[in-house]
Amino acid sequence: MAIIRVEGIAKSYGTHQVHKDLTLSIERGECFTLLGPSGCGKTVLLRLIAGFETPDAGRISIDDTVVADPAAGIYIPPDRRGLGVVFQDYAVWPHLTVFDNVGYPLKIAKRPKNELKERVMESLEMVGMSGLERRLPSELSGGQQQRVALARALVANSSLMLLDEPLTNLDANLREEMRFEIKELQRRLNITVLYVTHDQEIALAISDRLAIMDDEGRIRQTGNPWQIFERPSDPFVFNFMGIANFVPVRRAGEAYLVGRGEQLIPWEPPKGDAAEWVAGFRPSDVQIAPQGIGLRGTVKRASFLGAMMDYLIEVDGAHLRTSIETHEAISKGLMFKEGETCVISFRDLLWFNAQSLTEVVKQ
Template structure:
């Protein structure tokens, strides 16, 4: 069993308080991602799970086993925690072959030669390195080296895998390929994965649940990828989970106004605040050359291949929209700078302007 439980966890570095009373549970067998901006303390939490660092206060359990107690100083050594760790920089041994890199934990554990060969070859096949067992790391691509690191972490059959932004050094295509491979590995092996990243696409693609942290290490929301994306707890979560637009809207006498223009939407706000923020994604924006909607002007038009990307000035506020290039051609919506347009929104998430968490939203 590899449930991870944090009870009233505290950790600081001088005056920088990273965690102040964290309580969180990662369920056995799930892929749980800690998502947040750089410097918020994601890797610190991973290092405490691994036993590389100690909390100042609070307890960490893996299953029913207490592995760190900040109050008493009690700790279980990293090599006795039944876990595998994969780092951002691969950390493969440059002087060892693929086979020897993956075999290293078994050799340290003094397993027999026959067992080592059997286990390593099973893992080589599992991480798609068949035929490369005798190659050196210098002869491998970045993606292949990351597979070696994954194989080495998996070979001892850990109940828990800790992944510290392992895909950051890969190009976009490899990142996409590897995130799906990691998810497939987790399904096949039925192990618990604790994944740390600042990349929301990876988090949404991989996770059973996500915890989203702000810059100060506070957990803003925990939930499934669909839940946190569709029902964000606050504006910080909304902004962190992809490209976002925030449009100030005033509410008076049941009317919604953006600057001097009336704002019509199907999902009206339930809050009674006078000043609101309408939050929406570029794909939630419909534009037309004429007709009803907020009047705007194109200030940037970018051809991105499959999509057209526009920045639109609406009452001195810039919003971003994307539409399929094929559809734009069919509907005569290949626009250029200076063209006027009408803007309508499919879906809006409402926030009270006086309760924002994100600087610069308004």
């Protein structure tokens, strides 16, 4: 059952159209992530749902209540939408203690002091901040300040939390730690989380479902992490979700040839009538060998990355990357040098019409 419905939303700032006829549904109890490049309108959409911005057209419903509909003259302010919000910059007040920061929403709501204290201490315990309630933000680490922001969003017992790039300002180790804590909180409290990020790794780790947005504010694909990563709907999604190899394939009569050369493709041909195709695959989908059945290529770059060997290989004018664990490369005789020939085959690949690759190449 959907807890958030966004129907036909449009939003512009002057002549800049951020969203046009955008529709989205978020189910109760799931962690849903808006993922896309910087400037694509993710935060604008979150702010529209939160009530910090008003749409130019369309309708937004939360828990079956219409909270924004300009055509009907409906606008419910943020404090009456029953949600918690965590921002990228924490937004904790430097002059207030941890306790007072977390309790601020309840103070504004004029809750009784005993209830306020009980709920603040419960929220601090949820995020692992018990015993630090009298400290000032200046006495906390970045991760602890982010936990204060989470506790403040949780203190009102909201069933819906909106998180806008909450881990961006943390170092790599803290980001990894906090993303698992956020997911664990969501599961334990059975709340709905709308998470905004441009970080693919975080999105894949915490999401039940995610929506991929492009530079024009459109949703290109919605699905679970496996669907998005393994079965992307188009080259944009495939390219955005990690290192992507694209090898051109052209049709010559009944044959399919790779790049500018005359090598036949060593896999099942694409289904369709297009004359030009693109094979898409990840570096991990490539198998490399000194000889055997497959496409012949030349190692253009061999990079030792510690645990991994990374290779750039040219096949008839097309370039692709592959990687292999260093210990495996040593034990199996796969330590290639630049200029050496090799044979490559594929564990998995996707077919895209060559025309659909144009917008990816432009980026």
